[in-house]
Amino acid sequence: MFYRESGQYKTTYESDQAIFPIREDRIGIAIIMAMALITPFIASEFILASIMIPFLILALGTIGLNVLTGYAGQLSLGTGAFMGAGAYACYKLATIFPDINIVVLILLSGVFSAGVGILFGLPSLRIKGLYLAVTTLAAQFFLEWCFIRIPWLYNYNASGAIEVPERRGFGDLILTGPSATATTRYYVVLAIVVVVTLVVKNLVRGRIGRQWMMIRDMDIAAELMGVRPLWAKLSAFAVSSYLAGVAGAMFVFFYLGAAEPSSFGISLSFQVLFMAILGGLGSLVGSFFGAAFIWILPIALRVGLPAVGVDVGAEIIFQIAQMAVGALIIFFLIAEPHGLARLWAIGKEKLRVWPFPYA
Amino acid sequence: MNARIQHVELHAADDGLKPGDVMLNIENVSLSFGGVKAITDISFDIRKGEIRAIIGPNGAGKTSMLNVINGFYHPQQGTITFRGQARSRMQPHEAALSGIARTFQNVALFKGMSTLDNIMSGRTLKMNTNFFWQMLHVGPARNEEIAHRLKVEEIIDFLEIQAIRKTPVGKLPYGLQKRVELGRALAMEPDLLLLDEPMAGMNLEEKEDMSRFILDVNSQMGTTIALIEHDMGVVMDISDRVVVLDYGRKIGDGTPGEVKANQDVIDAYLGVSH
Ligand SMILES: Nc1ncnc2c1ncn2[C@@H]1O[C@H](COP(=O)(O)OP(=O)(O)OP(=O)(O)O)[C@@H](O)[C@H]1O
Numbered sequence A: 001m002f003y004r005e006s007g008q009y010k011t012t013y014e015s016d017q018a019i020f021p022i023r024e025d026r027i028g029i030a031i032i033m034a035m036a037l038i039t040p041f042i043a044s045e046f047i048l049a050s051i052m053i054p055f056l057i058l059a060l061g062t063i064g065l066n067v068l069t070g071y072a073g074q075l076s077l078g079t080g081a082f083m084g085a086g087a088y089a090c091y092k093l094a095t096i097f098p099d100i101n102i103v104v105l106i107l108l109s110g111v112f113s114a115g116v117g118i119l120f121g122l123p124s125l126r127i128k129g130l131y132l133a134v135t136t137l138a139a140q141f142f143l144e145w146c147f148i149r150i151p152w153l154y155n156y157n158a159s160g161a162i163e164v165p166e167r168r169g170f171g172d173l174i175l176t177g178p179s180a181t182a183t184t185r186y187y188v189v190l191a192i193v194v195v196v197t198l199v200v201k202n203l204v205r206g207r208i209g210r211q212w213m214m215i216r217d218m219d220i221a222a223e224l225m226g227v228r229p230l231w232a233k234l235s236a237f238a239v240s241s242y243l244a245g246v247a248g249a250m251f252v253f254f255y256l257g258a259a260e261p262s263s264f265g266i267s268l269s270f271q272v273l274f275m276a277i278l279g280g281l282g283s284l285v286g287s288f289f290g291a292a293f294i295w296i297l298p299i300a301l302r303v304g305l306p307a308v309g310v311d312v313g314a315e316i317i318f319q320i321a322q323m324a325v326g327a328l329i330i331f332f333l334i335a336e337p338h339g340l341a342r343l344w345a346i347g348k349e350k351l352r353v354w355p356f357p358y359a
Numbered sequence B: 001m002n003a004r005i006q007h008v009e010l011h012a013a014d015d016g017l018k019p020g021d022v023m024l025n026i027e028n029v030s031l032s033f034g035g036v037k038a039i040t041d042i043s044f045d046i047r048k049g050e051i052r053a054i055i056g057p058n059g060a061g062k063t064s065m066l067n068v069i070n071g072f073y074h075p076q077q078g079t080i081t082f083r084g085q086a087r088s089r090m091q092p093h094e095a096a097l098s099g100i101a102r103t104f105q106n107v108a109l110f111k112g113m114s115t116l117d118n119i120m121s122g123r124t125l126k127m128n129t130n131f132f133w134q135m136l137h138v139g140p141a142r143n144e145e146i147a148h149r150l151k152v153e154e155i156i157d158f159l160e161i162q163a164i165r166k167t168p169v170g171k172l173p174y175g176l177q178k179r180v181e182l183g184r185a186l187a188m189e190p191d192l193l194l195l196d197e198p199m200a201g202m203n204l205e206e207k208e209d210m211s212r213f214i215l216d217v218n219s220q221m222g223t224t225i226a227l228i229e230h231d232m233g234v235v236m237d238i239s240d241r242v243v244v245l246d247y248g249r250k251i252g253d254g255t256p257g258e259v260k261a262n263q264d265v266i267d268a269y270l271g272v273s274h
């Protein structure tokens, strides 16, 4: 089958501006969605619970960072803390409103992290680049401090950790807590991630996304076209930390099951940043690539190396994976700053003209 | 299709001014950066419907003058009256709101975006569907996007850049980048268009094309234009009136013929010592 645009004439701007204007892309997306839907029937519990669920959640977190850094050009090292803000907000909401569907609460908890994000985004109006990154780092440490020092946030548990309560919804399905099945959790996560990603896609291809990119590419010219930097930057912080918050809430409620402040430490911030860089800044599909790569590589090595007879112990494999990711980050920063998404785009472009490379 | 290309519907807003009325009046404006005096006590006006050239040797203060007009720099002294309203400390986005657009001496396009998106960005102020519709991208948001796409396509046709519609602007040659930047400013449907050296670095044919676009914008869309340009041939050909700056001062003002005959101007350009 050919991957070709030729012959697919757009007769309206509407079809030209559609979310997937090329027919082969639409077919591809349909196939991926179908595969995502049947995964629970073919994949083991381990794959579902330890790979697919966290991968999807982290992809959403990466999309959150991508909105801020990739689209609006504001570097942030506080993603982990913003995810934590969402998680703790969701925990409190679930405590206070035990009868409301947990999916609603998760989507609501993002509103709190968005508020926190706006607050820590205020300095971006005055400072840029590395210095802004430092203020987001301050957010990271301040929020971590809050998660430890404000016992109200974890309901005064002696352990200082939050434990996910059992919540039912959609009939009497157990959605969260120790007895929720991986399949249920997977479908809920998949639904949220797909819907939210579509919404973000809509934002970035419209006026609001253009304003973010205008600020990113040339803030002086953006102002002259009538963009108010205040509004554009703070809206990027708000949307970004909303997404991070929703991802954080899901991370605890559908993956970890219990969390402590260190779950949202600086290493999570960096992990998400690496996912965004490796996947490609300013690309939504890249966020999925990046998250998949960085989440799955260590697991694949852990499972794969012993299978081919190399048995060096889990600790070493973990370190090999870390080094491989580090090396790849450096490679991509130098050779292909637009990450895996760019390789993907180049691949598609090549396919488009195949078999005539110079067409 | 051809009919639409010739009758570009874009036009400046009706502001009650008749062609020839003073649109922008600059009185005794002075601007300095620390000790550097960029502009010293300059007065001139721009009238509705004209093409007003601002010329002068390097460092004369031409770009600074445009920056003052659209709110990037705030002069220490003097008043600026736009459409009869004196303005104080205007911000760039307010200038945009009041109908002033510009291009830059060093192209300032949005490098990561396509030609289409760059020109669409000029429509920012004219788009107003709220966040909710933007999230869904249906109904009003989609209709708005399509309506503005139509306008943008008219500009793309007008500037003859259909073939690079979806190309990232960073990949375009310099001459085309300048053209896209003009398109982006035109998308704002400005009343006053400021062009900072729109033909710098172009070859003869590109200059001719650009001159044609500027004249067409002026006559078909009724846009008032202030333009900085070093190519005297172009300036004398297309402008209605010329103001000449040198070392931050105004040394000449009038029709191209008058300016050409002005002894101060001749001295400045031939480099007579001061
Ligand atoms: N932001 C600034 N800070 C300090 N000095 C400035 C600044 N902008 C302009 N100047 C100074 O003001 C003077 C006028 O500069 P301007 O850019 O307006 O000249 P110009 O007429 O546009 O010159 P050119 O033809 O080279 O573009 C110069 O001496 C310049 O160094």
Ligand SMILES: [Mg+2]
Binding pocket: B062, B063, B064, B105
């Ligand atoms: Mg200049």
